[in-house]
Amino acid sequence: MLLLTAYFGSWFGVLAASTLLFWVRRRPAPPLLAQPWPRVSILIAARNEEAAIGRCLTAIRQLRYPAELVEVLLGDDASTDQTRAVAEQAMQGYAGQFRCLTITDQLGSARGKANVLAHLARAATTAYFFITDADIAVPAGWVQGMLPFAQPEVGTVTGLTVVKGPRLFDQLQGLDWLQSLGLVQVVSDLGRPVTAMGNNMLVTRAAYEATGGYERLPFSVTEDFELFKAVLSRGFTFRNVFRPEVLACSLPISTPRRLLHQRRRWMRGVEALPWWLQGGLLFYAAFYPMLLVLAWVAGPGAALLVLGTKMLLQGLLAYACYRRAGLRMPWHLLPAFELYTVALTVSLSLFRLLPLSFDWKGRLYK
Known part of the structure; x- marks a missing residue:
């Protein structure tokens, strides 16, 4: 439980900090485009x-x-x-x-x-x-x-x-x-x-x-x-x-x-990222396996509470992104997005482990 508490506390802390930084970071407007405009x-x-x-x-x-x-x-x-x-x-x-x-x-x-x-x-x-x-x-x-x-x-x-x-x-x-x-x-x-x-x-x-x-x-x-x-x-x-x-x-x-x-x-690009970014992505992706461990150790109620907290924090980050992009936030998608994320993560993990080629614009690559 100490390990699980530390993991989820860190996970939520990183997500909350990211959301806060996204909200408060001031991004000045770009300078005016100098005349004459270039080709x-x-x-x-x-x-x-x-x-x-x-x-x-x-x-x-x-x-x-x-x-x-x-x-x-x-x-x-x-x-x-x-x-x-x-x-x-x-x-x-x-x-x-x-x-x-x-x-x-x-x-x-x-x-x-x-x-x-x-x-x-x-x-x-x-x-x-x-x-x-x-x-x-x-x-x-x-x-x-x-x-x-x-x-x-x-x-x-x-x-x-x-x-x-x-x-x-x-x-x-x-x-x-x-x-x-x-x-x-x-x-x-x-x-x-x-x-x-x-x-x-x-x-x-x-x-x-x-x-x-x-x-x-x-x-x-x-x-x-x-x-x-x-x-x-x-x-x-x-x-x-x-x-x-x-x-x-x-x-x-x-x-x-x-x-x-x-x-x-895209995973080819991820595999070429610096070690600290790859580690961060692995930390982020371990949420659902750790959630299953939590459900086994502490029961489904605790797991549902943690999942609800994740949905809330991710929803706030998504709201900030949509707002800054000038779009309306689709709050109704959040429950389905959890299922989408799990299915994509599991499928992609299996695809990565198996010796299969992937298709890109009608050409196959290993």
Whole structure:
């Protein structure tokens, strides 16, 4: 009982402190964007995205940044569907510059999405690379919201993303995403780098070229994290922006199986985190096994009390995240979110232990 009390007391203490830090941390508004506004490049890697790419490009056409200052580069990664045709139709008559590049050869060590971005970065003609995904709709103020943070010493700026969809499964993904990004923001606000997010990310050309580009980096299925680490190692700093004006909307993962494969890919990035962050994540993930031990030692009543406390504290953190993102908190999701978390944790643990490949954009990786 002493061990259990110490564990849950520490767990709730960390969560309560994180929530408090998220609430009280003052994040000054970004400086005004200096005149004249610079030209920017938007880089999008796409593979078999005919169902999503039109939505993505429509959002880009609605940016409030002057179109004549925007260069949109789409990399078609050997798609076997109508991705290119849909994209070209969506961008017909665009006042800015748009190019769709068919990617057929490999640059250096880069593969998959990293290889596409390596090609796009070489084709880009500006000093700022805005990177997003085909299943993302960026907000109209995206460029103005991110660009002021890209000071000379800053290599990467990471925006905010939420998953939206009509189903319960979609909404649980949204809650999971935003709450996780809130915890990342707390650590980032303390000056500790965690990661960048390649679906809503600004990389300066200076920082990117200092790394040698994706073709010089070790291949990783979490290419955004690999670039983030390389940029930091070259002496650049980072910014994480948790503001409504940079809130992008992601399409949800359609099935539990696909969600499992997505999270298995993300675990590759987790396995490359510093030891103290990995330890923190293990400490966080041990909650449910420890809860079962508590139910066995002290009875189900004590376990339910602890679970209720967890739901309350996590709900307060989630409320803070939704409020700061300019969204309404879905309180009714909290009970289902516990079941979602348990199912995902157990499934992902088994998937990680078994010698199975995971699917990423139609390609298998170990």
